[in-house]
Amino acid sequence: MEEEPQIQHVFVYGTLKKDYFEPQYEIDIRDIIRFEGEGTIKGSMYTTGSYPFVILGGEEQVKGFLYFCFDIKKVLDKYDAVEGLGNLFQREVVDVQMEDGSIVKSYIYTALEGLKERYMNPNNRIQSGEWND
Numbered sequence: 001m002e003e004e005p006q007i008q009h010v011f012v013y014g015t016l017k018k019d020y021f022e023p024q025y026e027i028d029i030r031d032i033i034r035f036e037g038e039g040t041i042k043g044s045m046y047t048t049g050s051y052p053f054v055i056l057g058g059e060e061q062v063k064g065f066l067y068f069c070f071d072i073k074k075v076l077d078k079y080d081a082v083e084g085l086g087n088l089f090q091r092e093v094v095d096v097q098m099e100d101g102s103i104v105k106s107y108i109y110t111a112l113e114g115l116k117e118r119y120m121n122p123n124n125r126i127q128s129g130e131w132n133d
Contacts, residue, residue, distance in 0.1 A: 008072050009106035011041060011096045013064030014052040014131045016079060016109075029071075029078050036066040039096040041108065045126040048119050052131040053111035055120065056094060063130040066096050066106060076107065083109045 010016075010033075040061040043054045054062050069075040076091070083089040089109040096104045111120075 006072065007093060007105050007107060008069050009036065009096070009104055010067050010069060010072075010075060010079065011039065011064050011094060011106040011108045012067065013041075013045065013054060013062050013108075016082070017065050017131075029075050032070040033075055034068045034070070036068050036104075037098055037100075039064065039066050039098045039104070040129070041094050041096055043094075043110075043129075045129050045131065046111075046120055046124045047126055047131070048115070048124070052126060053089070053115055053119070054108065055116065056092065056108075056110055061129050063128075064096075066098065066104060079109065085109075086112075088112060088115050 040063050041054075041056070042058060042060070043056045043062045044058055044060045045052050045054050045062050067075075080091065085091060088111070090112050091107050092110050094106055094108045096106045098104060
């Protein structure tokens with residue numbers, strides 16, 4: 001039986017994007033991540049007023065950044081803490097379409113039910129699929 005390759009990428013669309021990610025959080029992972037480029041996923045984006053969240057599926061696109069992780073466990077441990085894994089967000093696997101048309105399997109943080117129930121409404125929808133706040 002052939003073993004599936006380990007996922008080594010993280011797709012970010014909000015506060016983890018470069019130029020948004022707080023330097024104090026990045027300091028201990030800076031040397032083990034590499035910006036790979038911009039991409040899109042199938043999903044819709046909403047805002048809480050302070051930060052965005054994504055619901056996977058549908059035909060809309062969410063824009064974000066793809067990072068390659070040299071030490072995926074260390075990066076995920078850091079991002080899990082920052083994103084409130086299990087409290088606000090869950091980690092899922094998604095196909096990211098890169099600008100060159102290639103598809104890359106990646107981890108992404110998506111909203112848990114409580115976040116969706118509270119903020120998923122038309123007034124909080126980010127139609128462009130890109131968070132620039």
